[in-house]
Amino acid sequence: MRRAMCVIAVLTVGLLPATGWANGEAGVLALVHGLLIDGTGAEPVEDGVVIIRDRRIVAVGSASEIEIPEDAEVLDVGGGAILPGFINAHVHDGYSESNLRAWARGGVTTVRDLGTQFRWTSSSVSVFADRDRLNADVRNARLVAAGPLVTTVGGYGGYAVTSPEDARDKVNGLIDGGANIIKVAIEDNLQGRRWPMLTLGEIRAIVETAHTRDIRVAAHVSRSVHVEMALDASVDDVNHMAVDSVSGGLIARMVDRGMAWVPTLELWEGVSRRYGLSWDRIAAGNLLRFVEAGGIVALGTDYAGYTTPFDLGMPITEIRLMSDAGMTPMQLIEAATRNAAIVCGLGDDVGTLEPGKIADVIVVDGNPLDDLQALGSVLVVVRDGVVIRDDR
Template sequence: MGNASNQPVRTLLTNATLIDCVQPKAVANAAVLIENGRIREIRTDGSTPAAEGATRIDLRGAYLMPGLWDVHIHPDYYLPHEMPLADQVTLFGHRLMAALTESGITGLRCAGAHHYMDVAWKRAFDSGQYVGPRLFASGHFLTTTGGHFLTSGHALECDSPYGFVKAIREQIKNGVDHIKLNLSGGILGPAWDLHRHSFLLQDELKAAFEICHLREFKVMAHATNPEAVKNAIRLGAHSVEHGYILDDECIELFLKHDTWYVPTLAISHLTPDQANNDWEQRWVKQRNMAHALCCRADAASDVHRDGFAKALKAGVKMALGSDIRPLKDAALLELGLWVRDGATPWQALVAATRNGAAVCGVGDELGTIEVGKLADLIVVGGNPLEDIQNVRQLKLVLKDGVVVSDKRA
């Protein structure tokens, strides 16, 4: 990298209160030197690194932390007749960029997108055409005929072992990072799409997982009841999404197989009867979900919360994913729900930083503030370890050490 004279590009952040997401504490009077997009030096003894030619930014005591991650997202759902495809692709990119600049979400993992629009935007961001978050693409999610969430446009309906194998090979050919399999139903959907129902036959499951393992592609498994969760874990899923109903054996299997769990609390929790702060109430009003679906969510909420709390207490590896939109609000709402359901602010922050990067396979490069890592960082005005909602007080966003959003007065 470097500039024309081969001088390193340096930025020095001073007077930071550092939350590195390695140690559960905030350290005052820290300084961080960034060089050519990476963290070069961290000082926590009150001294400042020598940094000739660096751009200096005085954070005045504000909280410096890793950028946030949301590891279960979808583009907005539009039926093809409602909006032309080109407009949908453009809008998706706009919403991805807004998540980065408006909320400090520096990493996103897609859980289903039609026409490979997530692959297209990933390439656009990676090539530097646009400034956006780090994006991990799934392409379509795969389910059965009469499977889950067909109205989204993101689903491919597959049947028979070879039907799944062919669809997975198509996803791989089109440049996805992981394979999203919907093994069961959901909370929000038509009467035949129920989260207590599993959809794939054993030979379909085995074939789908076998081809993923042969091609070394991670499986992101939508699994919402104990049977589906256990099948996913035993067959080698990288992550289990939702887990609305978990029994004790599910928890044991998560631990035994070291499988990731992404609980997406927002799906069962964000209804008019459950929203309990201004942000949640505003979101629920704007979402305007059908009454019957609100009833389904309310009915599922307690069991979902209890399973989440049990997994957390047991030490299951967990990362934060929202499964709602708009993306700039989604992860922030999900963070609040984690804490409401019994996570400490520290556990929620780790899930949305270090663990988000890890579930996407880039934990050695991102997710914490450590020397040598890429400088995807945010600065917030209040201490999120005291109140998780302080992540909303966004001041600065840096990606690869470059300021991409500055909200300081």
């Protein structure tokens, strides 16, 4: 109990560093009596236990295998499901404390912002300082930030490059400034108009520059031809499910290369409803064929990426749409945890309940493998080992 009070006191002043307990004091927390769904796709474990020491998970398993340390604060989750914190791998308006609070309270402990919506200049890198300030408060969802959407002059996006050399300089500038991810636009036909596109040589220069510095590249796409270019340039993940029918050959190439897809079905549902299009149905069909072929899917919604409404907090609409498309509850949970962590560049740190991972953990009321609606009933949220929500 003493520790719980300490947490409240620290959170009230909002100064807790993301690196863990104030003064480096190691606290021990034991979540007990939960159904463990660890994000790896493994079978769930009944009467599961998660032990957290300082900010890391140190043990996970069934109550019969795991010893609860004597100094642990025990948090009985009463049969709820224990999962990794969910991750929304495609949002905008991420540099907002109120948004980050809402995501975290809703069980989304990390978000990836894939593009500020203003015209980027060299001084815009100050947004990365905003990110660091926001990330220092564990009540906020962790923000992974791309900065701008890199494009060509007059193209779709907010930061134009004019040649492969210019692309290298500007991508290096973004990474020097603190970008976690590089986002590139591959788009020639959207929002009712034609757009000039980056050349393949420019996209390759962007990707090579980022990869040299161990930074991943995410691409905006909307059609198969854009995905082909992304593959040719070794982009790591493509965002928005294609709204033309994707060929089996293209899916096979993507699976072979391990290229991830972030479908953003919530975006396509909103756009399709507004304009009477069938893009949502085409996207759902492509998604199912990609999943059945063994493709890696990461959950992302495009929150605030368009004028249609989006869920803030648990992305329950996206989850419903992925389920309606034919993904199983387990595939969906993997997409929202392990796979989303990978596309954020955080695959070694978060996304699964495994020893050594940062303790981003949620508890929901019910078994989401039986009823996905349970994901909308978040009881407990732990970020960086700190209980930031407890509504048991």
